[in-house]
Amino acid sequence: MRFLSQVMVITAKDLRAEMRTKEAINASFAFALVILLILSFAFDPTEETTREISGGLLWIVFTFAGTLVLNRSFARELPNDCLDALIAAPVPGAALFLGKALANFVLILAVEFVALPVFGIFYNVRWTRQFWPLMLVLVLGTWGLTSIGTIFSALTVNIRLREVMLPLLVYPVMIPMLLGAMRLSALLVAGQPVTGDDTVWFKLLFGFDIIYTALSLVLMETVLLG
């Protein structure tokens, strides 16, 4: 209980600070739109075949735009040495991780909920046909991105080329999850239900999230004291 309330304090703090400046979220929105636009040139939305596979493209947008939010996550603790104060407080590293991860999750999800309708407009697809399964994929996939992105944000916070290092490290680890999310999204956006063989991807996403969340919770303290 106390653990959860401390998690909430941290999440609230991150969200409040972000809403005051809106630096990361605005950049993320803009970036998402730009990428969607550019993808429309590479994968022509007027062709029928492209529209069928377009669901997979969504995750390119989500991952790249999400990185901007994730980068800020620990970077915002650097000015004034705020990270010291957080580490000194009697808050377990796991609570710090979870608090920040939840804040990042909310922010990235917000960007996705804006990108999705725009995508629907550009690609002329009705992505609401399999709405709830698609939401499930969004939630599971975004949590995978967020959990790894948050702890890696702590790993890269002191590195000079942080903005490059974070995606460089996060994306390879996330490939299995991206694979599953893209395949599921491609199906669901095209309006087809997920059946038979393809349900294995849901299991993958679920397992991936659990494993990496657990690993991050355990290793966060080590990273903070590193």
Add this chain to the structure above:
Amino acid sequence: MSDAAVDCAGVWKFYGDYPALRDISFEVRPGACLALIGRNGAGKTTLLRILAGFSKPGKGQAHIFGQEPRNAEARRRIGFIGHGIAVYDELSAIENLRLFAKLYRLPNAESAAREWLERTGLDRVRDGLVREFSRGMRQRLAVARAFLHGPSVLLLDEPFTALDDRAVAVLQTVLRDALAAGRTVIMSTHQLREALELATHVALINRGRIAFHGERTDEMLSDPGWIYARYGES
């Protein structure tokens, strides 16, 4: 050992293979005020950060009231001021203090936050965002943050450096009150005068070792450079 407020036994700290702290052993009794002096790079900040629980010693042990600094109990009793003010620019003064009050699980978070804003002279700007504060106001808020949860041990890294006179006055008052209430203070400093006025004990760190540790004498007060001359290396 166990009734000391702060104690170190055989503490070494390595950066890679290089010992930044060598075989540090000392004790600080409750209610004492230790001025930690030494040149840049001598190890003052490293030592303070180990005492505050930010890093672990490579060898040896440090204790706060007999516990490891990283324990939740010990963390609650430690107040730390480092080189940064450790408050968020995007939040207001009261929001910052509320945040830390909640993280330290104070039962009366709101009133504790307001009380400390008053004590540091910031109650009129309590809803102002920290990024709009002057430097002196920021430093006073840092003091409020560190003392907010009523820590028994205060670890201050060069707290008087670059403070304006109002902030110096606030800090001195707050420290005197804390010492009068039986709290323990360790502060590293270059500003020998302000620190030595408050100090009951002095320790000199030189190249990672404690070169001197003893009571503060009047001789030191009148000639702060005396310690360096006697025990330090030029």
Add this chain to the structure above:
Amino acid sequence: MRQKVIIVMLALVAILLARNLYAISMLPDEMRQGQIFRIIYFHVPAAAAAMTGSAVALVASVLFLVTKKFQYDALAVAVTEVGLAFLAVNLVTGSIWAHVIWGVWWAWDPRLTSALICWILYAGYMILRQALEEPTQRATFAAVYSIFAFTDVPIVYFSIRWWRTIHPQPVFFSKEGYFPPDWSRALAINMVAMFLLYAVLTMIRLRQEQTQREIDYLRRTVHAI
């Protein structure tokens, strides 16, 4: 002493490989693939050695986090770096193989694709290390990343396999085919030789790492004066 061990092991590797190369060239051609099938004697052991290396890296990383002893960090980086080289051998031989059999430089064979992703993962490890200067932080963060990377290896393997099961592609060789005993023996000997080579290279790299640390220490000491 260690020098001698390294030289003896290198000699052993050279002998094994020389003898094996002769033996391999004497073996008859494989039915469907012809000459190029012989590449398997290097392709598979390289991957096996690299995978074992990544497991050793995991153990070394965990041991470092627990004991804080830098020799484990040195082992982790040595084993990973050599592993990258061996994985690269696996990838290049796989690419050549694909080109000879199917005329493409890259077929999305599940094992090869997984190997590529693992290579990128561990290349990330090396890049992370390069970006961190302070030794304790570098060792700690690299160890944490190594744990994440190792956890990903089986997940990557299974996910790529599922991906390719749903849309099947040809594989280089399947377990169903008949693998005669003298072929198996040649493969086994090459395995031993490759593992030995891996160990030797790791030891040499370890030596290098130790020397580097000594230099860093001296540099910092001089700095303090």
